[in-house]
Amino acid sequence: xxxxxxxxxxxxxxxxxxxxxxxxxxxxxxxxxxxxxxxxxxxxxxxxxxxxxxxxxxxxxxxxxxxxxxxxxxxxxxxxxxxxxxxxxxxxxxxxxxxxxxxxxxxxxxxxxxxxxxxxxxxxxxxxxxxxxxxxxxxxxxxxxxxxxxxxxxxxxxxxxxxxxxxxxxxxxxxxxxxxxxxxxxxxxx
Ligand code: URA
Numbered sequence: 809x810x811x812x813x814x815x816x817x818x819x820x821x822x823x824x825x826x827x828x829x830x831x832x833x834x835x836x837x838x839x840x841x842x843x844x845x846x847x848x849x850x851x852x853x854x855x856x857x858x859x860x861x862x863x864x865x866x867x868x869x870x871x872x873x874x875x876x877x878x879x880x881x882x883x884x885x886x887x888x889x890x891x892x893x894x895x896x897x898x899x900x901x902x903x904x905x906x907x908x909x910x911x912x913x914x915x916x917x918x919x920x921x922x923x924x925x926x927x928x929x930x931x932x933x934x935x936x937x938x939x940x941x942x943x944x945x946x947x948x949x950x951x952x953x954x955x956x957x958x959x960x961x962x963x964x965x966x967x968x969x970x971x972x973x974x975x976x977x978x979x980x981x982x983x984x985x986x987x988x989x990x991x992x993x994x995x996x997x998x
Contacts, residue, residue, distance in 0.1 A: 810919050810920065810922075811916050811919055811920050812842075812920055813838075813842050813917060813920045813921065815916075815920075816913055816916040816917055816920055817837050819913070819916070820835060820837065820893065820913055822835075823835060823893070823894075825909040825910070826894075826905060826906045826909045826910070827906075828892065828894035828895065828896060828897075828906060829894060831894075831895065831897050832858055832894040832895055833858045833859055833861075833895075834858060834859070834860070834861035835861070835893050835894060836853040836857050836858065836861055836862065836863050836890060836893050836894070836895075837861075837889070837893060838863060838887060838888060838889030838890070838917060839862050839863060839883070839887070839888055840883065840884065840885070840886050840887035840888050841884060841885055841886065841887055842887065842920070842921060843921070843922075844885065844886045844887040844921055844923055845923055845924045845925065845989070845992075845998060846881060846885070846886040846887075846923055846924070846925045846926075846927060846989070847886065847887045847888075847889065847917075847918065847921055847923040847925070847926050847927070848872070848876075848886050848887070848888045848889075848927045848929065849889055849890065849891065849914070849926060849927065849928050849929065849933040849936075849937065850863060850864060850888070850889070850890045850891070850929045850930070850933060850964070851890055851891055851892070851902065851929065851930050851932045851933060851964065852890050852891060852892035852894075852895060852896055852899075852902050852932075853890060853892070853893070853894065853895040854866050854868070854895060854899050855895065855899070856869075857869075857895065858894070858895035863888045863889060863890055864883075864888055864965075867966075867969055868964070868965040868966035868969060869965075871965040871968060871969070871975075871978075872888075872929075872965045875962075875965060875978055875979065875982040876982070878979050878982040878983050878985075878986060879982045879983065879985040879986035879989065880986045880989065880990075881986075881989075886927075887917075887921050887923065889914060889917055890914075890933075891907060891910065891911060891914060891932050891933050891936060892906055892907065892910050893910055893913065894910075901932075902932055907932075907936070911936060914936075918957075923957070924957070924958060924992055924996070924998075925957070925958045925959070925960060925985075925988070925989065925992070926954070926957050926958070926959045926960070927959075927960050927961075927962055927985065928959060928960070928961045928962065929962050929963075929964045929965065930944055930962075930963065930964030930966075930967070931943060931944045931964075934947060934961040937954050937957075937959055938952055938954055938959060938961070939954070944961055944962075944963055944964075947961040948961055948962055948963050948977065948981055949961075949962070949977070949980065949981035949984055951988060958988070958992070960981075960984075960985050960988065962978060962981050962982070962985075963977060963978055963981070965978060
């Protein structure tokens with residue numbers, strides 16, 4: 809048996825590996841089904857997530873819930889985590905040193921959950937999972953592979969809050985994810 813999610817959380821403890829610990833209210837470890845077939849990976853907690861200790865509970869999170877419905881999924885049926893587990897001040901971009909300190913926990917979460925499909929939201933998680941420099945504009949809504957995982961990169965739902973034209977693109981891409989999951993169910997019997 810590999811590592812469990814509880815063990816990964818225990819390893820994090822009251823993490824002080826980078827400066828983000830200074831400003832955080834809560835570590836945002838992740839939420840959902842520990843045996844999910846689909847794992848959704850975002851960027852970093854925002855203000856609401858930091859306060860509540862749960863990923864995607866703000867405006868982008870409400871839209872993510874809607875998008876999951878387009879794919880025939882619910883928040884409870886997937887596992888949602890972020891590249892960074894603590895909120896960067898003022899919601900600035902994650903820094904390389906912070907990512908380096910934090911991603912071993914994400915890697916262990918992926919190992920513990922063992923999903924079939926990783927849905928990466930936005931550039932940071934897509935670049936991390938696919939080890940690519942290609943941007944999300946060219947990759948969103950495509951089906952990729954990383955090792956034994958099927959990877960579906962998506963625009964970050966927050967992008968649609970600033971650019972409403974991305975709303976329909978995201979809905980279409982999540983509907984495609986629903987079709988893909990149906991095919992996987994037929995082929996792999998789950
Ligand atoms: N954006 C993210 O990438 N993650 C969250 O948890 C919230 C907003």
